[in-house]
Amino acid sequence: MRRVFVLTLSLALGMGLSAAHAQEKEKRYPIIPYPQQLVPLEGTFTISGSTRLVVPANVKTFANEVAQLQALVKQGIGATLKTTAVPFAGNAIVLKQDLTLPGEEDYTLQVTPQQLQIGAKSPAGFFRAIVTLRQLMPVTIEGHTTGQLKAVNIPAMQLKDHPVYAWRGMHLDVSRHFFSVSYLKKFIDLLALYKMNKLHLHLTDDQGWRIEIKKYPLLTTVGAWRELNNQDSVCMQKAKENPDMAIDEAHIIHKDGKTLYGGFYTQAQMKDVIAYAAARHIDIIPEIDMPGHMMAAIRAYPFLTCDGKSGWGKDFSTPICPCNESTFRFAEDVYTEIAALFPSKYMHLGADEVEKTSWAASPLCADVMKANNLKTVEELQSYFVKRMEKFFHAKGKVLIGWDEILEGGISPTAVLMYWRAWVPDAPIKAARHGNQVIMTPGNPLYFDATPDRNSLGNVYHFEPVPKGLTTEEAKSIMGAQANIWTEYIPSEKRADYMFMPRMTALAEVLWTHRQDYAGYLQRLNEQYARLDQLGVHYRLPDLEGFTEDNVFVDKGLLAVKAPLTEMTIRYTTDGSIPGAQSAVLPATLPVTAPQTFKVAAFSPKGNRGDIYTLRYRQEAYAKAIVEKPAKTGFQLDYFRGAFKKTTAITNTPDSTLHTDKVEIPEGLGHGEAFAARLQGYFYAPETAIYSFFLTCDDGGVLYINNREVVNNDGWHAPLQKSGQIALEKGWHPLKVDFVEGGGGYTLKLEYSLKGGALQKL
Known part of the structure; x- marks a missing residue:
């Protein structure tokens, strides 16, 4: 027995030391997404004014990345590094092109106290390496262009890294509520920081048309503006408790005696955003959603419907008419300008949630269906999608559609974006049909869903490959993205809250694809201070130790432990929202009478977390039944x-x-x-x-x-x-x-x- 006891004690000590070592590693290398291979080494490499930057002979190929690295160094030590193409034996950052690396985004880091070597095959790989270095630098470098540190230390290591999935995306709906150019750039910066590479912009919908189309100016002069609607009313009601839910007044105008909400991007503005994203190796995919979700366009050009009327059918809004050549001329004209504006090889047609009742009632559609041997209105939708896909191909583009494009038949060259979690066989059918698939199921990847204490873990444990696919069929899964639909996201602060930090969990799933949730959470805790410096209104970690409705028999005790060391928890008892001047919640607070508390956590930069309303009531113990129930379950x-x-x-x-x-x-x-x-x-x-x-x-x-x-x-x-x-x-x-x-x-x-x-x- 004695030997068993000693062995157990030794194992326990070993496990404790291992856990402590792992936690220290997460603090020293708080990288998200975590690299595929990282071997810690002793010591650090110091970047100072005397450090040299050794560039490849073909430096022009990597001019953008060299500039990005120099800007990052300047954020730390206040100056850029002297550059040379000649081998340098002293303290230096060395960029080496490594053509043996298989992928465009692959990179290596060899960091010793003497030198920091970056290896990559292409500019994208060098940029991903720079992002990793950024996450290893002090958080104080963020938020300004010229730092004041004497030196910046990078922990020594051997690192080899590459992404598992080619499509690592985020979607942003700018139609329901509009976002400024500056916010798009902030959004792109956060994607880049966590090695995401696709931004899917949902530019049009029933509520607003957000991109200038020169041939159809009414799309923006009329279609980009609307009166406040029932979704805005919900937001305004919620704003009484949460200021982040207030409608952004920057996007409200007064015209002809009406209060209008909206806005749009000129093509010049969008070119600037596209270039900004490209410099960070992010591809912007435009979506002009049709044939449904087109009320903003129909308001401007009523000829687009089958009967010249618009409104709402049984489930969705009136769509444009796929049985009229003028509709196709309009669609092709719009996408001609979109294809010229966006360099991405992908364009998203949407083609979801189409109300087909107006088609079924149209004599014109009956003629088109007969002429093309179409039996159902679903086949008529497929006819529209396939015809548009041929046009996309003529422009050198690949069509993406939501998974409804399966209905009525799908072209093998279209890319399917899977969102309807209640149709689990859709991605399987598409993959077996030979189509490429992007996974974006509503649960857990619709980031417009209000987050709770389970949301982060649900995203982190998401499996991109659906069950039922063979290893070969699984190659059709390009990756995944999360979607932000903005009916109830009226401000940029609210948008930040809805996708951060959930996006960091998805980033690790798609880049590393290796489960280490405990390690991820430790690294995420180190990231919050960086997000504070960047002005990100992220969702703070959940508070624990209570429920929304609490009971006590004799007396209760409110005890809340801050999940982050520098977090401050404040509270009120008068029904008001906790603010920066509200009382700090003590470690334990006795509750002796029915009472309601409002509690919120604050980061050092003043970012407020969720507002918890905690109700306390007094009650006696509920009596148990006398006998055990006859049946289980x-x-x-x-x-x-x-x-x-x-x-x-x-x-x-x-x-x-x-x-x-x-x-x-x-x-x-x-x-x-x-x-x-x-x-x-x-x-x-x-x-x-x-x-x-x-x-x-x-x-x-x-x-x-x-x-x-x-x-x-x-x-x-x-x-x-x-x-x-x-x-x-x-x-x-x-x-x-x-x-x-x-x-x-x-x-x-x-x-x-x-x-x-x-x-x-």
Whole structure:
């Protein structure tokens, strides 16, 4: 027994030392995305005024990257380095072109106390190496062009790096709410900082046309402006609690007695943005969404519809008419200017969410369908897409479309962008058909969904290759991107919050494709100070130690630990929003009477995190039932139809089944709207206060002992809400009402006892 004890102790000590060593490594090399191979070495390389920059003989090929490196050095020590093409034995940064590297973005770093050598095959590889060096430099270099450090130290290492996926993208919708040129450049800078390489710009939609088309000036003089709508009203209501939700007044004008919202980019402005992105090796892919989502264009040019009318059909807005040659002339004219403006080989046609009722009612479309042997309006949409693709090819471009382009038939040369999580076989069908696929499923890659404590982990654990593909078929997966749809993102600060730091998790998935979530979180903690310096209004790490609805029996205790050492937590009790002058929350705060707190964390630069509203109420322990239930598991009642709230669920289910967990069995609903009611029992192992966490897409409400514990009702993207209940030891009746609006659904119920680790029910 004694030898077993010694061995166990030795292992525990070894594991402790290993964990400490790993944490120190993450602090010394806080790189996101983490390199494929990094071997730490002792010592550091020092960049100072005496350091030389040794460039390749063909330096003109890498002029942009040399300039970027020099600008980075100047941000640190206040001056650029003397340059030479002659080998230098002393303290130097040496750029070497390495044609043996297989990929355009591959690079190596050899850092010793004597020299820092960068190897790359192409300019893109050198730029990715420079980004890695930037993340290893002090955060104080950020936010200005000329630094005041005497020297900058880079930790010694051997590094070899390359991306796993060619498409590492972000999408930004500038149509629903508009963003300035300066914000586009800030957005591009953040993509570059984390080695992303694609920016998909959603330039047009029902709410606004955002790019100048010289042949059709009304697209911007009329189509770029609108009166405030119901989505703006929601934002303005939320702005009462969160100033980031306020409509940006920079994009509001007053004309002809009307208040109008909007804006657009001139072609000259967009050329400048494209060049800015290209210098950072980011490809901008334009999207002019058609034949649906075209109300902004139709307002300007009503001839584009089949009957000259516009409005909304059963599900979506009236589309342009694919049965009229004038429509194709318009589409080709628009894309001719887009093709000339954007150097990317890809153009995105959209082709999603098309309301086809006006086509079905059109005699003109009936003639076109008959002439082309088209049986359905889905085939008519395919006819439009394929005809536009031929035009794209004539311009030397590749067509990308949302996954609806599968309906009615798809050309093998089109690229499919998969978003409908409730159609899981779409990317598989496309890949097996020979199409290239970009993965962007709504859950977890729609970054317009309000983030919660699970969001970062959900993105980090996303697998780009869908199940069911062979190794050979998986080669059709180009990569992935996250999308930011801006109906409810009215400001640049709100946009920052919605995609940072989630984008850093996606960046590591797509570049490294190796799971190390604990290491990633440690490195991310080191990144926050850099983001502060860059003026990024990122979402701060979640606060823990409470639920939204809290209970106490005799007295409660509010105890919140700051997840970052320099974070300050402030609170109010009068209903006001915590600000920089609000009281600092003590380490422990006794609660002896029902009360509501508003709590928020602040970074050193004043960036405020989520505003938590914590309600405390006093209640007695709920009585347990006397006997153990006869059956285990849960009864699930299934209700067909659309229920926007759980209160609308009827008492007569369409079917009933049994399940072992509080979850919706896979395949139930088949993408249609439905409701479910799960009923069973929860065993409380001791008399205590229990915290429950209910994650829903769309909505749900948890009841225990007929008490409402968590209300997460209404249709919304995946979101977690929490609450508490005081329970006696024993069995307690439990019910979850759930509603799904159609599409992908999520239902997860977890609990914790006395603030311990979360457990699945």
